[in-house]
Amino acid sequence: MDSALQELRHQVLQAHSASTPLRLRGAGTKDFYGERCEGTLLDMRGYFGVVDYEPSELVITARCGTSLSELEGLLAQHRQFLAFEPPAFGGDPTIGGVIAAGLSGPRRFQAGAARDFVLGAVLLCAQGELLHFGGKVIKNVAGFDLSRLLCGSLGILGAITEVSLKVLPLPRLEQTLQFEMAASEALALFNRWAGQPLPISATAWYDGHAWLRLSGAPPALRTACERLGGELLDAEAASRFWRSLRDQTHPFFGHASTLWRLSLPSTAPQIAGSGSQLIEWGGALRWCASDQPAADMRQRAGAAGGTALHWRGGTAGGRFHSLSPVVLEIHRRLKSRFDPHGIFNPGRLIADL
Amino acid sequence: MLLPEFDIDESRWSGVAEAPAPGRQLAVAQALRALLPADCVLSRDEELHPYECDGLAVFRQQPMLVVLPRTETEVRAVLLACRRLEVPVVARGAGTGLSGGAMPHAAGVVLSLARFDRILQIDPAARIARVQPGVRNLAVSEAAAAYGLFYAPDPSSQIACTIGGNVAENSGGVHCLKYGLTLHNVLGLRGCTIDGEPIELGGCALDAPGLDLLALSIGSEGLLLVVTEVILKLLPKPELAQVVMASFDDVGKAGEAVAAIIAAGIIPSGLEMMDRKATAAVEPFVRAGYDLAAEAILLAESDGTPDEVADEVRAMERVLQANGATAIAVSASEAERLRFWSGRKNAFPAAGRISPDYYCMDGTIPRNRLGHMLKAIERMEHKYGLKCMNVFHAGDGNLHPLILFDANRSGEWERADRFGADILELCVQLGGTITGEHGVGVEKLNSMCVQFSPAERAAFFSVKRAFDPPGLLNPGKCIPTLARCAEYGRMHVRHGQLPHPDLPRF
Numbered sequence: 116m117d118s119a120l121q122e123l124r125h126q127v128l129q130a131h132s133a134s135t136p137l138r139l140r141g142a143g144t145k146d147f148y149g150e151r152c153e154g155t156l157l158d159m160r161g162y163f164g165v166v167d168y169e170p171s172e173l174v175i176t177a178r179c180g181t182s183l184s185e186l187e188g189l190l191a192q193h194r195q196f197l198a199f200e201p202p203a204f205g206g207d208p209t210i211g212g213v214i215a216a217g218l219s220g221p222r223r224f225q226a227g228a229a230r231d232f233v234l235g236a237v238l239l240c241a242q243g244e245l246l247h248f249g250g251k252v253i254k255n256v257a258g259f260d261l262s263r264l265l266c267g268s269l270g271i272l273g274a275i276t277e278v279s280l281k282v283l284p285l286p287r288l289e290q291t292l293q294f295e296m297a298a299s300e301a302l303a304l305f306n307r308w309a310g311q312p313l314p315i316s317a318t319a320w321y322d323g324h325a326w327l328r329l330s331g332a333p334p335a336l337r338t339a340c341e342r343l344g345g346e347l348l349d350a351e352a353a354s355r356f357w358r359s360l361r362d363q364t365h366p367f368f369g370h371a372s373t374l375w376r377l378s379l380p381s382t383a384p385q386i387a388g389s390g391s392q393l394i395e396w397g398g399a400l401r402w403c404a405s406d407q408p409a410a411d412m413r414q415r416a417g418a419a420g421g422t423a424l425h426w427r428g429g430t431a432g433g434r435f436h437s438l439s440p441v442v443l444e445i446h447r448r449l450k451s452r453f454d455p456h457g458i459f460n461p462g463r464l465i466a467d468l
Numbered sequence: 469m470l471l472p473e474f475d476i477d478e479s480r481w482s483g484v485a486e487a488p489a490p491g492r493q494l495a496v497a498q499a500l501r502a503l504l505p506a507d508c509v510l511s512r513d514e515e516l517h518p519y520e521c522d523g524l525a526v527f528r529q530q531p532m533l534v535v536l537p538r539t540e541t542e543v544r545a546v547l548l549a550c551r552r553l554e555v556p557v558v559a560r561g562a563g564t565g566l567s568g569g570a571m572p573h574a575a576g577v578v579l580s581l582a583r584f585d586r587i588l589q590i591d592p593a594a595r596i597a598r599v600q601p602g603v604r605n606l607a608v609s610e611a612a613a614a615y616g617l618f619y620a621p622d623p624s625s626q627i628a629c630t631i632g633g634n635v636a637e638n639s640g641g642v643h644c645l646k647y648g649l650t651l652h653n654v655l656g657l658r659g660c661t662i663d664g665e666p667i668e669l670g671g672c673a674l675d676a677p678g679l680d681l682l683a684l685s686i687g688s689e690g691l692l693l694v695v696t697e698v699i700l701k702l703l704p705k706p707e708l709a710q711v712v713m714a715s716f717d718d719v720g721k722a723g724e725a726v727a728a729i730i731a732a733g734i735i736p737s738g739l740e741m742m743d744r745k746a747t748a749a750v751e752p753f754v755r756a757g758y759d760l761a762a763e764a765i766l767l768a769e770s771d772g773t774p775d776e777v778a779d780e781v782r783a784m785e786r787v788l789q790a791n792g793a794t795a796i797a798v799s800a801s802e803a804e805r806l807r808f809w810s811g812r813k814n815a816f817p818a819a820g821r822i823s824p825d826y827y828c829m830d831g832t833i834p835r836n837r838l839g840h841m842l843k844a845i846e847r848m849e850h851k852y853g854l855k856c857m858n859v860f861h862a863g864d865g866n867l868h869p870l871i872l873f874d875a876n877r878s879g880e881w882e883r884a885d886r887f888g889a890d891i892l893e894l895c896v897q898l899g900g901t902i903t904g905e906h907g908v909g910v911e912k913l914n915s916m917c918v919q920f921s922p923a924e925r926a927a928f929f930s931v932k933r934a935f936d937p938p939g940l941l942n943p944g945k946c947i948p949t950l951a952r953c954a955e956y957g958r959m960h961v962r963h964g965q966l967p968h969p970d971l972p973r974f
């Protein structure tokens with residue numbers, strides 16, 4: 116066994132036998148995300164490297180500590196990419212952290228979320244075993260889909276040591292159109308356009324402006340631009356703009372207030388009291404800089420058929436939207452079976468789990 | 469090596485053929501009749517008979533009882549009663565599954581969702597459909613067509629199979645290369661746990677807090693919960709679709725052409741392959757116009773705006789030519805496109821026409837091993853003395869070898885069974901998997917022992933118990949017990965093929 120992996124395994128076994136909590140961490144770009152958790156640092160960066168990449172298979176397999184920049188650099192050489200556009204938050208995350216957090220960028224609107232691209236994962240479990248789930252092929256229904264369960268698990272079930280991800284060819288062309296309009300008008304249009312066969316790969320609205328990114332074959336983009344109107348943005352500026360949304364370096368995210376992340380049905384009307392707003396994913400993701408009481412934000416998001424996540428800033432407190440009792444009970448049972456001594460990131464995803 | 473924390477009572481209900489105790493059927497039937505209208509509980513032999521098997525008819529088992537509830541309240545009542553009386557529950561959609569997933573438990577109740585057949589809502593603005601699990605797959609796209617929308621996953625069985633079955637199997641179709649599997653097209657579901665508790669996972673929003681139990685539930689083969697409602701994603705119908713049909717004089721070359729298309733940065737909306745034996749079987753039946761002289765044909769579909777399609781079709785023609793296609797035809801009309809597909813979609817019934825029985829396999833391998841696999845299957849045909857025709861979801865590396873046999877001839881099914889297991893083991897060796905879309909059911913329990921270590925299988929049982937502590941939902945399916953794998957391992961050692969299946973992988 117690789118010595119870095121052996122070291123990780125050793126630390127996990129020790130923590131398990133002593134019942135002492137571990138805090139799993141890659142590059143720390145998402146330290147802000149989720150609930151606070153205490154524990155001995157388990158640094159996942161030491162186990163790195165791309166294990167397998169065959170461009171014609173559309174699959175890449177990498178160890179958890181591999182940096183996103185290395186992985187994306189390699190894919191770009193073959194004109195491929197991670198279509199869920201994982202945010203780097205201005206740093207260089209590890210791929211293990213990307214999958215454990217399960218966050219996706221602007222293209223989630225069209226291409227799907229991180230979990231949709233997970234094909235397989237290796238889990239270092241509390242008892243020190245390496246469990247292989249899923250695999251390196253696109254279609255695989257053997258056994259429960261645990262590799263996708265790990266995506267977004269924030270490390271509470273064990274340490275993800277390796278992942279296999281589906282990759283896609285880079286779009287041949289991308290163009291961004293900018294429009295002037297109010298938020299309510301943008302929400303209506305985003306939903307209308309999404310119901311038409313248009314090559315829209317991302318949408319955004321902020322401060323009286325709407326943006327549409329089109330991706331695909333040149334002829335398809337030509338037709339779409341004619342149909343949609345708007346002002347064509349310079350390619351450089353457009354790419355900087357989408358990158359700033361993906362990594363949250365856009366000025367909106369520097370706002371002083373508490374930042375809420377509302378995940379709503381795309382057709383949900385404007386949420387009252389949502390403060391300054393940035394809208395993504397065709398209306399399904401709404402970032403709200405608002406000092407409204409947390410209970411109100413959650414109640415309003417819930418009433419609209421969604422959930423509110425306390426993303427950044429403001430006073431500490433529950434970050435995530437609460438779970439129904441049935442769902443919470445299943446979480447408890449899963450946690451107690453996979454991590455009976457509670458060593459993996461206790462409380463990071465759900466308080467007291 | 470079995471770990472103490474994973475050590476659970478996995479085998480209590482695993483014997484699906486174990487008959488109920490005398491008097492049990494009557495007692496359970498009475499309990500259920502007190503909860504449901506009279507026409508909802510079936511108990512006479514002739515009523516139970518039609519539920520004996522799913523689409524994989526070699527595995528048969530008469531259930532103790534069948535219930536056909538109409539409402540979620542009734543489903544909850546059934547589950548509560550079954551939990552209290554300790555009766556296994558096997559959910560059932562249309563029974564088209566190909567791995568024995570809906571095959572009954574001798575001491576259990578079949579819970580048919582056939583009466584949950586309503587499309588509850590189509591919301592064209594939000595592009596979603598809210599449906600009951602007994603709705604047929606094709607009915608969703610038919611209902612959405614009025615709004616220029618469709619539901620993308622299209623299993624070949626789509627006129628019959630249900631959305632509940634699709635969710636339980638994570639079904640695919642010929643268009644999943646571009647549009648994804650059921651998993652990628654289900655936004656949320658509602659169901660009942662074995663405790664009779666309603667549970668909602670996902671919803672109309674794109675994210676939900678906590679662990680992704682929605683992803684975990686999709687493909688869980690009825691072992692975790694009973695699905696009572698599903699929210700599906702609808703997509704805008706592409707303006708145009710065209711199919712390129714290419715002939716090859718060698719299956720290896722056809723396999724390479726598949727990899728070359730992907731390597732050229734093209735993701736066709738469908739990319740299917742049939743070998744000569746398959747085209748020969750379907751052509752007289754559907755008259756699709758297939759090139760019968762070709763060793764293999766590829767069907768590659770492009771969809772999008774007319775300009776985009778024209779562009780992509782040209783690009784695919786170039787790649788196919790460069791990779792040795794001996795003939796190329798492009799569908800000139802919608803009728804012709806459907807005709808090209810009709811052969812592929814009717815491959816299974818065609819197998820049934822030329823052979824008394826056929827056994828459909830479902831492994832997946834890395835695309836670049838297609839040629840290797842086909843050669844190996846040819847050798848196996850000689851080894852087992854049986855013919856095999858091959859249809860592939862080539863774009864996803866998902867194989868459907870159809871092994872032809874006659875169940876009335878003694879020993880033929882046993883040979884077909886071993887032939888199939890051999891193919892699946894080769895799939896695992898080539899870096900693939902034993903099932904791409906049909907599920908494990910009862911059929912591939914032994915092959916699960918080959919693909920997963922004891923600790924991995926124990927982890928699956930842990931998931932099962934987290935949702936279903938008494939272990940009553942579809943027991944004996946999907947995850948083999950340790951004892952079963954040990955037995956399979958011993959058998960294999962005797963055949964001298966697989967020396968150490970039970971050793972952990974590191």
Ligand SMILES: Cc1cc2nc3c(=O)[nH]c(=O)nc-3n(C[C@H](O)[C@H](O)[C@H](O)COP(=O)(O)OP(=O)(O)OC[C@H]3O[C@@H](n4cnc5c(N)ncnc54)[C@H](O)[C@@H]3O)c2cc1C
Pocket residue numbers: 522523558559560561562563564565566568569570581601622623624625628629630631632633634635636637638639640641642689690691693694695696816817905906942
């Ligand atoms: C000719 C033919 C072609 C096929 N082509 C394809 C194909 O292209 N792609 C593909 O993926 N499959 C294909 N299949 C397989 C089959 O059609 C699919 O697996 C389908 O999803 C099964 O649906 P069903 O309603 O028939 O489910 P069933 O066979 O009734 O049940 C399948 C499983 O789902 C569970 N289940 C059913 N309903 C529920 C529910 N409401 N809640 C919880 N569990 C439930 C059952 O317990 C069982 O384990 C094909 C089958 C045939 C016969």
